Amino acid sequence: MISIKFYGLGGQGVVTAGKIFSEAISLYEDKYAITVPAYGHERRGAPVNTSIIVDEKPVLINSFVYHPDIVLVMDSTIIDKDIDISQGIHENSILVLNTEDVNVVNTYKKYNFKEIYYVDGTQIALNNIGRGIPNGSMLGAIAGTGLLTIESIEKAIIESFGEKAGEKNAKAAREAFERVKKM
């Protein structure tokens, strides 16, 4: 069982990313995923998160993730908004971060993740879809950890966004997958 937490800001498509990710796992990887989104009084720019649990067999737990194995951060400024993205992590937890700024990556070192995967998902989104919405690209980055294949992510993105928008987002995911670095 793998427990995952996606953090981001309202408008970045965090909940949609959780949905597409869980589709990729459940429909194209022959595993089971459940998402438990923590909805609040949403507004654009406010911190949001979603919990996802992945397993080989149907997932029984219906509760938020408190001890994530993988943390995905869609917006690196979230830590300035009173959010502790390292809450509940353990010695083997992995971070996937939307930035290519080494200074930012260094700031995140203080959380003592075992590994940090990082890529500028927002720039890749701008290049491919013309808008800085990083959910598609960051799903490619998470495939870079080896948790699931990039092909499953691409299929789930096209299925969710439809042929036209899906192709562009899938391209963004592929680019992030190829560009993601590990520290």
Added chain:
Amino acid sequence: MVFKMLDGNEAAVEAMKLARVQVISAYPITPQSSISEKLSDLVAAGELKAEYVRVESEHTALSVATTAGLTGVRAATATASNGLALMHEILSMTSGNRVPIVMPVVNRGVAAPWTLWCEHGDAMAQRDMGWLQFYCQNVQEVLDLTLLAYRVAEDERVLTPAMVCLDGFFLSHSMQKTQVPEQRLVDDFIGPYIRKNTYIDPDDPMFCCDLTGSDEFTEMRYQQKYAMDNSIDVIEEIENEFEIRFGRKLHIVEGYKTEDADVVLVALGSMCGTAKYVVDKMRQEGKKVGLAKVTVFRPFPVKQLKEVLKGKKVIGVFDRSAGLGGQGGPVWSETSALMMNENCDIRNYVGGLGGRDVTIDNIEKIYNELLEIKEGKRTVHTEWIDLKENPMELRQVTKNV
């Protein structure tokens, strides 16, 4: 049989579409869920041949569905929390007129304080209105129990409406891998709506539901009670048929590792999944705990729950509603009445209100308390299991004058 990723709202819609509902009336504003919106999309796209009536309140939503049902069609609506509270008066019109509507209820706390999040207080407040109530553990059960509910509600031995209760957010917005049956299989299982009672026909107008004197009222109520009593056997029978047709077993009450359990927790809804996980985890540590998952709360499954709790000395009951002014929550009260002649200790737990997460840790805490009670190491239990410290000092509003 194909797998789809659905949230609870989508699963409810999928089941209503598969059941080919013919009239839908809905009030599309908070606290409504995306159920009414998705049904409207299906009707607009021509994927569901139904009359969609947008009304001005939940009260009217159920009035339209009920009266449409009286003309002899499969009618539908959906609601949640304060919307269900506004339907209160009509709930009894639906059940008293024996209109077998199946209605998804997204379980949310009833304001005030305003909340959009999960608890069972909304549905529990309507528990004696003559509707069947099913509580779902996961998204698959939302789909399966909705399909089942059509068969049970419309059965001529029952003719009683049904609420299919799904936890707000924890099911309504949780995406899960769900098996969706083919239309052909559902058509064979549910079939077209066949009216089994008198009906309203514009070509032959009649007045329905007029003033009933005390010489008949009691008998009419008794007929409803008789149908409720019948329904538990009908549910059992149709669950068996469901398993043969669709390959999934549904339970009125599911005893999960209860046979040799030292202590058992009674619960309903999505927390049952987490509780099963905790049971597995604690059993690995040598602690013999079990779960009684109550799927059917109305009618209360006397025979089935008694069978699961037989011989247990210490039982916990988790109510996801406050049961204000009662001796305990509604599930605890029912369980206590059920076991009144048994020599056992039944503890009431309240938690998960207004969206507070029912966590692995808190369920484990309950089981550990029950085990300590069983071993004579503890007398009191933590009734409000997830209450913060200093609840009376939460916050103060500063006045400016």
